[in-house]
Amino acid sequence: MDVQKARQEMVDQQLRQRGLSDERVLAVVSEVPRERFVPDSMQASAYDDRALPIQCGQTISQPYIVALMTTMLDVRDEHRVLEVGTGSGYQTMILARLARKVYTMERIAELQEEARRVLASLGVGNVVFIVGDGTLGHPPAAPYDRILVTAGAPEVPTALVDQLTEGGILVLPVGPTDRQTLTAVEKRGGRVIETPGIGVRFVKLIGTCGWHADEEAAM
Numbered sequence: 665m666d667v668q669k670a671r672q673e674m675v676d677q678q679l680r681q682r683g684l685s686d687e688r689v690l691a692v693v694s695e696v697p698r699e700r701f702v703p704d705s706m707q708a709s710a711y712d713d714r715a716l717p718i719q720c721g722q723t724i725s726q727p728y729i730v731a732l733m734t735t736m737l738d739v740r741d742e743h744r745v746l747e748v749g750t751g752s753g754y755q756t757m758i759l760a761r762l763a764r765k766v767y768t769m770e771r772i773a774e775l776q777e778e779a780r781r782v783l784a785s786l787g788v789g790n791v792v793f794i795v796g797d798g799t800l801g802h803p804p805a806a807p808y809d810r811i812l813v814t815a816g817a818p819e820v821p822t823a824l825v826d827q828l829t830e831g832g833i834l835v836l837p838v839g840p841t842d843r844q845t846l847t848a849v850e851k852r853g854g855r856v857i858e859t860p861g862i863g864v865r866f867v868k869l870i871g872t873c874g875w876h877a878d879e880e881a882a883m
């Protein structure tokens with residue numbers, strides 16, 4: 665497969681033609697090698713228009729959703745970003761190319777170890793890896809200019825809103841396990857403004873302010 669050609673077609677057909685037009689985001693997506701974050705058995709599908717399975721029953725999100733969430737987040741050079749749900753590390757690398765520093769949290773240590781290895785091999789240096797429950801955020805480095813959650817939450821975790829700067833933006837999928845609404849939460853003048861976006865389907869956010877692990881086992 666000609667990965668550069670596949671990537672360019674992905675950007676044109678899956679992102680631009682669906683109305684995404686933030687040139688900074690599109691430029692970064694056209695540079696990040698998605699195939700490096702996809703398991704060996706799925707290489708031929710790396711640039712397909714869908715989410716793909718990764719280790720531990722998790723997923724790497726559909727390219728359109730990654731680009732849309734990144735656009736909604738409006739990341740700038742000087743920003744410090746908290747990401748909840750490292751997964752494959754694909755979204756992490758896109759954020760790292762746009763922001764000053766990224767703190768990424770993952771509850772499954774072995775998944776984060778693999779992501780750390782891939783990002784190091786690609787020379788990405790401005791990422792801090794944290795194994796833990798991202799529904800509680802990461803208070804030691806708070807507040808964050810931007811927070812992105814890449815797993816579906818039953819409701820907006822209050823700890824994450826608390827850890828946003830004034831003017832900060834949090835983007836996350838909120839709703840029941842079978843369908844969530846991609847939501848932007850903005851903190852402005854002490855007020856919290858929620859703007860609902862499109863319907864999505866993510867794996868569960870599991871933690872203190874998320875779903876419980878036993879609900880996972882029951883399904």
Ligand code: SAH
Pocket residue numbers: 722723724725748749750751752753754755756769770771772775796797798799814815867868869870871872874
């Ligand atoms: N952005 C990732 C998508 C990963 S899927 C990618 O592009 O590959 C969501 C991830 O969130 C899973 O790896 C899951 O283990 C993780 N997760 C779920 N609940 C979490 C929590 N409370 N804290 C941190 N990570 C969590």
